[in-house]
Amino acid sequence: MQVERFGPLRDLDTGAAPLPGLVAVYGPNEAGKSSLFTALRSLLHGFYPASRDGHPMAPWDGTDAEVRGEVEAADGTRARIHRRLLSTPWGRLHLDGSSEDLRNESLPWTRHLSRQLYEEMFTVTLPQLTALQTQKGWAEVRDRLVTGMGGLDLASPGQVAEALEREAHGLWRPSRRGTPRDRELEKEERKLHKRLSQARERDEDLRKAARRLEALEVELAELDEERRNLARIRTFLPVARRLRRLDELRRTAGNVEALNDVPPDPVARLEELRSHVDKARRQREAASEDLKALEEKCPAESPQVRALLERKERAVELISASPVVEERATRLPKLRERLKGLDEEVEARSQEIFRDGGPPPEDALRQVDLPELRSQVTAWKELESRKVQVDELFAAETSRSEGPEPSLRPPIGVWVAGSLALVLLAGGGLPAVRTEVASLPGWSLLLLALGTLSGVACWLGWRGWAEERRDWARSQREREEARHRLEHRLRELENEGEEVQARMTALLKDLPVRSRPQGPDDHLPRELERLRDLLTEGRRIREEVEELEAQDARLDAALSDLLRRIPGLEPGRGAVETLAVLRERLQRSEEEDAQRGELLREMEAVRQQEERAAGEEKRAEEALDDFVNRLTELTGLEPPEEAAREAARRQEARSNARRIEGELKEEFGELEEIRSEVERALEETKRREGGQGAGTPSSRSWEDALTMELERLDRRRDELDSERADLNATLRPVQDEETVDVLQGALEAIREERGRVRKERDRLWLLARIVRVAExxxxxxxxxxxxxxxxxxxxxxxxxxxxxxxxxNEEDGDLLLLQAPHLPGTLPAEEPISAGTREQVYMALRLAVAELLEGEGETLPLILDEVFVNWDPERRRQGIQVLSALSGERQIFLFTCHPRIAEEVVEKGGARIDLNPAPIPHKNGE
Amino acid sequence: MRFLHLADVHLDTPFRGRSESLRKRLREALRQAFRRAVDRALEERVDAVVIAGDLFDGHRLSFRSERFLEAEMHRLCRNGVGVFYATGNHDPGELGSERSRIRWPEGVTIFRDPDPEIVDVTRNGKRVGKVVGAGHATARETRDLSRSFPTPDDESLPWIALLHTQVGGARGSEAHDPYAPSDLTYLRSAGYDYWALGHVHGRQVLSENPAVHYPGNLQGRHPGETGSKGALLVEIPTRGAPQSISFMNLAPVRWAHLRLDGLDGVTHLDGLVRRIAEGWKVERLEDPGEPDTEWIVRVELTGPCDLHRELGRREEVTTLEEELAGALNALDVELRADGLHPAADPAPYLQRQDAVGEALRLLQAILDGGAEDPAASLELAPEDLAGLEDELVAAYIRERVSGGDGELVSRFETGGEG
Structure with missing residues (x-):
């Protein structure tokens, strides 16, 4: 195995030879044991997390993690692996001379176990061993090691099943224990059932009440109908009496139609008619007497008054002109006097203005443009004034003093000084002809100086004289020029004056105006204007006089014509007096005529009154005759008073009959229908009484019986109303309570919820069962x-x-028991069994689990991390011995920080890899 | 003849809404739909209203519904509209004791007997058509009642057949118990102008000429009854004449079912609400409903989802439902998250040689049918199952544990708690 870079590890090489089955990895803390373990695991299964950024073992210096190794399978196949953690993992597998891309996949010989499972199951750490001593017991350990095959990544089946069962029991339990959700819902459902039953009862009550209400309504309606019938019958009893009364009255009235034209009170009417006749007669006689008296009082009409009144309008018209006539009589002499004065003044003024003194040429005078004339006169006078001014200026300029004229030669002093200068200069200048100037004698110099001074004095005198001569000449020229200008101006003014005079002559060419030696003046226009005004006024007054005289003539003619038509009326002296007479006679005639007219109108009124009284008397007599005849005809009785009383009696009967009929109609409608209904009601009454009622059906006793029946019905109605109110009061709150459909809906909702709860419970419980059974x-x-x-x-x-x-047994809690030759029976793998023994039990189980997990697959290395720390030396040696023995079947890496353990491994034929702590890197990269 | 065809009103349906207010609204919606039907019948001046069975949901009718029904029937008859009502399996003639309390007004004709009866339809005293109806005597009618309907004679008046029946092959018929069957071919050949049918709650046209129609129920009653609900307005001028048939949406409340999967990328409840709202928006693009429609939406979530654990808590779901009702502008939202499972992939665990792998393999065997008798495999008796009703035990168990692999893996990974 070669680890180029992996976490803190650098260039770790275990050598070319294969490592033996048992390998001790020794190093102190922080030496990189965990890194080597991860590198080994990565060699087999790839890098996880599969990115450099997320991998905890990515080198700190930014280089790629890199690991190489060579593996040998059980069948002897050997392969080389090279993995690098780039941005994404990179891997190559070299096998049998070929190379294939491994990416980040597990090696083909490790794929029977997932990476995760390998990590958890093939790595045994000290904490896992010691945990056995602190965990609850074998049951949990068993879950981990046996059922979960030691996996630590997931919850145990027991935990999962318990959680599912717990949740399922929260929803539903077959027994009565607890209060699962279903039971709560069941209780709720029972309550709802009870409420539903109550609601159904309420519904039934509602139905019964509603039906009873309907029945009540029907009964009430029938009762009301019955009551209405009885009330109607009771109402008809007095009606029957009123009908009988009606019939009697009608019989008394007899022929009702015949009474239509008889007044309401015939007796009073008879008296009234007689009174009318007497009254009319008295009025007629009084009027006749009044008429006679008036005829005697009224005088005959005068011809003069008649004639005057017939021409009253003309007379009034003439009289109305009296003030004008009087004014005219006053004004006419005055006008004539004024006209005479004017004529005299015109004559006098004409003689002054015009040459021949005759009457003024009025037309020519009117045509003269007096304003223009006035303007020309003014202009002429202005010219004259200017001429005077210019003459005065000219005279002033001519007479102005000019001063003495300067001499034509320079004054004598000038001549003396000049001569002296010449002499002195000549005397003083002679020596200079012979000598140098610098050597001239004093006296010569003095002479020269005096000669110079004299020359200067001569020059100054000359200059003064010349200037005075020049000023005098200039003054002369200026005076001459001024005179010329004034003369010229004078001639211009004279020309203008001539032009003005010519224009004035033209204006007055048609008038023989006297010439005036002093020339025209401003009096002439005024005089001409005055004369013209006098002529105008004279003509106006003359026209007015003529008009007034014509008016007088016309008035005189009209008055003469009027007076000629009125007999006995003489004219006065002059029109004014005649008009006064006329006014007086007219006023008197009007007064007389008014008095007579008043009497005539009064007579006419009295006459008409007499005629009306006569007519009224006649009509009253006729009405009285007609009425008496009608009464006699109607009643067959005489005298009229008797007949009238009989008619009055019949009328009263008819009136009462009509009143009763109207009342009946108003109350009940048509009379015949009333009569038939009354008859039916009476029949009904008879029927109800079985013909045993006291008196006639319309009698009071029958009415009393009906009243009693009505009172009984009213009482019954009150009872029904009360019952209805009670029912409504009962129903109203009930209707607001829960109804059947509401509760049924709630029940359905509960049922649905219970169904859902039960199904959810079953789901959880079934899942729990699956886990239990699978486990x-x-x-x-x-x-x-x-x-x-x-x-x-x-x-x-x-x-x-x-x-x-x-x-x-399960009843004993599935205890794990130990059996040993030195023991008579079995011992639970719990205290007081020693911790070391229990760790040995755990180790044995982990080894067994690993073997089972591998099944038929390749045997994978086992990694043990400090598992022997708590073992005593003897057992430790034995343990290492066991591992050594097992290492023939499976490679085992034992990580430890105890050198002694590493040595013992080596002693047992194992290999040893020593790890040294890497230097601590610094941020600056040193 | 002009009439309104409605069926399956199911008055007093005990709705299973999860809150009392919702159940109350649904009950009122049912009455409201019927009231709307009466309103429209009067507006359209129909001659008759035909009700093809199941006017009531059961033999018990609440007092309030009785009063309501009496009032509405009176309203129709008072305005000269005849009512023809044939009983169905929910309101058969034999259960008439409760309904006999109802005071049907003059003008209501009830067909209670299986023997058909012919009744004239009149308008202002003049005959305008005939209704032939037959009712169900019991709730378990198995005969084909249409066979006993008389052949219409040659009158010029239109003939209407009124029957509560399950026509073989009709869509949705498989959802009902085999009951009062009839055959479409026979109905078409019976000579009627219009078969007014009831029983199947989905509206459908079985035949256009002659007309054979299910109007569907008047108001959807549960999440399975989606779509618009109402009645059919039918006009048949004369016998054999072309008919005018139009659907009237009358249900104020509609149910809708929204299924969503592919939620493995959704990690927050806000995101889930958004996904559901988007899904709802898309769904409503095709069927927006009426402007005043109130919606009750069942949202069914399936598939892997990281929110599986949160959505397993009832309180969380309830809160989310309220939020969704606002987001979807719905009367109510029911969220079903049973179909969700953890995003964890159970596949790798299947290979494990431990109890987890064994449990997953056992679960797989039950679901795949490898375990012929799941009850025996799990060593349980039917009485151990609290929610088992009429289903087969094996099917019930499979249904319950379906999708449980994800939950098991999740529980193993997280220490056992759900």
């Missing part, structure tokens, strides 16, 4: 051979001290 079968099939083999191993471990293993 027993397996045990029975394998236990004898297992115990036989185990006993053989035990005898070898104990050097024959214990030779047999026996299973006790």
């Amino acid at each position: 027993r079968r397996f045990r029975e099939a394998n236990q004898p051979e297992l115990l036989r083999r185990a006993a053989r191993h035990l005898a070898r471990f104990t050097q024959g001290r214990y030779r047999r293993l026996i299973l006790g």
Whole structure:
């Protein structure tokens, strides 16, 4: 076996030679014993977990775990295996010169046992051995080693079966023990049955009550019908009496139709008619007397009044003009006076304005444009004013002082200074002709200086004179120019004035206006305007005077015409007076006519009153005659008073009959039907009384009997009502309680639940049975051979001290018993048997289990981990001896940290693999 | 003639809903469906309502149902609609003592005897058709009552045959006890315009011309009765004339059955709820029901599932059912997880040479029939089985332990507890 990398192991090589049957793997803790064990297992069955990331033995440095080995099967076949744990496991199997891909599969010789089972069954550890001492007993150990063949990965069959049975018993039990779910449901079902029975009884009660209610309703309906009939009969008894009364009244009334036109109270009516006749007669006579008195009082009508009243409208029309006439009479003289004054003023003004003094040309005057004229006059006056201003300016400019004119030659001083300068300069400059300037004498220099000064003075005087001469000339030129401008302006104004005068002349060309020496002025337009206004007013007043005079003429003609048609009426002086007379006569005529008209109307009213009274008297007499005749005809009685009283009696009878008939109809409908029903009711009454009733059927005694019967029915009805109320009160709460269908549903639900519970119980229980039966079968099939083999191993471990293993009876708890030659009987494999012996028993059983599991398959290596720690030296040596003997059949690896055990293995011919602790890796990789 | 054909109302069915409120709702749904049938009959102005048996579920009728039935029958008859009711196996004539308490109104004709009876159907006093009906005298009627039906004469009126029978070969007939059999060929040749049948709860058309119809029951009563339920509206103008037959959905509550497997990848209850909701959504795409339909859903889970252990606890299942009812917008959800088993694969254990392997092999032998007598193999007597009823013991045992291998493996792996 070569382990390149596996967990902490590096480059472990057991050598080229095959390892013997017994191999001790020695190493202290942390030396890698577990890693080697896993490597060995991986060599046989592959890597698990099957990925580098999840494998605990993947090297820490990130390299791949790798292991090689060579195996030899029982038939001598030898094969080489090479496995690496890459990201996924890799494996090759070299066999008979060929190589095949192994991936992560188990070797062909190990496949009769699963990896898991191999791990659990072919590895015996110290804890497993010591566990035997602490576990409950053989039964559990047996579950593990015998029934479960030692497997530790699963629950024991006993545990599973017990759990299933426990759950099954929670649902249903054949015995009465406990309260499984089914029993609870059964109790609930019984309760429901009881409630269902009660509900059915309630249903029955409900039915009976409902039927009784229906019967009650029927009885009540019949009773009500009976009561209605009796009430009707009782009602009909007084009706019968009223019918009889009706018949009597009708007989008294006689021919009812004949009474239709007779008033309600004939006696009163007779008196009333007679009173009407007297009253009408008295009224007629009074009216006749009044009429006579009025005729005497009323005067005859005057012709003048008649004529005046017939023309009243015309007269009123003329009279209404009186204020106008009076005003006109006042105004006309005033107008005439005013007109005269105007004419005089016009004449006076015309003579002033116009040349010939004649009447003004009115039309021409009207056509003059006075505003324009007024404007031209104003313009002319403005021009005149400007001309005066320009003249004044011109005169002022001409007369203005101009100052003295400067001399035409320079002043004398200038001439003197110039001459002096020339002299001085000449005198001083002569020496310079002969000598150098620098050498000129003083006096020469002085002369030159004075000559210079004189020259300067001459220049300054000249300059002053020249400037004064120049200023004077400029002033002259300016004055000349101003005069020229004023002259020109004056001529322009004169031209404009001429144009204005021309326009004014044109405006007045049709008027003979006097010329005015001072020229036109602003009075002329005003005078012309005044004259024109005077002419206009004169014409208006003249027209008004003419109109007023025409009106007076028309009024006079109308008054004359009116007065001519009224006899006895003379005109006054003038229209105003005539109108006053007319007004006075008209007023008087109206008053007279009104008094007469009033009397006539009164007479007419009295006359009509007299006629009405006569007519009324006649009608009253006729009505009285008719009524008396009708009464006489109706009753055959006389005098009229007697006939009237008889008629009144019949009428009263008819009225009462009608009232009774109306009441009956209102209460019961048609009279004939009432009569027939009453007759039937009376017959019914007679029948009910058996013809023995006192008096007639409509008598009071019959009515009393009916009343008593009705009272009896009322009492019965009250009883039924009470019973119905009781029933309803009984039913109402019952209806709210559980009903049959509700409970049946609940029962069905319970039954269904019970069925489900029972089926679930059966399922669990059947599964438990399957486990139990399977366990027993397996045990029975394998236990004898297992115990036989185990006993053989035990005898070898104990050097024959214990030779047999026996299973006790089930009643004894399936105890495992030991039998030994030195014992008379058997001993349970429990205390006080020593712990070591029990561990030997366990070892023997594990070996036997392994043998049985392998069956006919290849024998696989057995791995023991510190199993001899608790054994005494002698037994340990013996144990190793036994292992050595077994190693001929099966390779055994004994892992230990005790060097002595390793040595003993070697002593017994076994091999030894020493493992050393690997250095602890550091994070930095050192 | 225009009539409403309904059957198998099963009034007062003792529903097995798991809660009282659900049972109450189902009982009310049954009455509601019948009330809807009456409403529709009046709306459609039918001449008659024919009831082909099993109007009641048993011979006992609750007082409340009696009153309800009387009221509805009165409603029909008051409006001139004749009622023709032939008794069936659930309400045979011999059990009439309870029902004799019902005060049937004028206008209700009950066919109690096996001998057929001919009754006119009228509309405003005028005959519009004939109903020939026969009832069941006992709950175990074995004769073919259709054979005694008279041959219709040559009148122009349509002839309706009313019978509670199990037509041979009809779908669903195998689910019923062999009872009152009849033959479709004979029914077709009997000369009737319409055979109004009852007994089979699934709606089906056995023949279109002549018409032979099962309307199905009025309201589904258990998870096996899925699909829409109601009555048939039939119009036959004259004898031999083409018929108009339409189905009316009347059941307010519908049952549905949702089966799900392949749950081995589901490891949380939330995921399971999602899977079920998705499955339900797909299921309803094909048959969405009416807008006001209330659903009762049975969800059956099978196959390996990691949630097997959780779903074995009743409290867990109850909580999940409530959650599912909300998720599925259903009146109620019943979750059946019996068919689930651990995701662990039992196969490797079968090879083990130990008691586990032996138990699995024994279980396999029982299921495969290798163990001819499972009871003997398991050394038990029939009386040891609490839930055994009418089944054969072997079949019962096999049914119980079916799928148990996974559970056994799980229990062995986890220390025995379920």
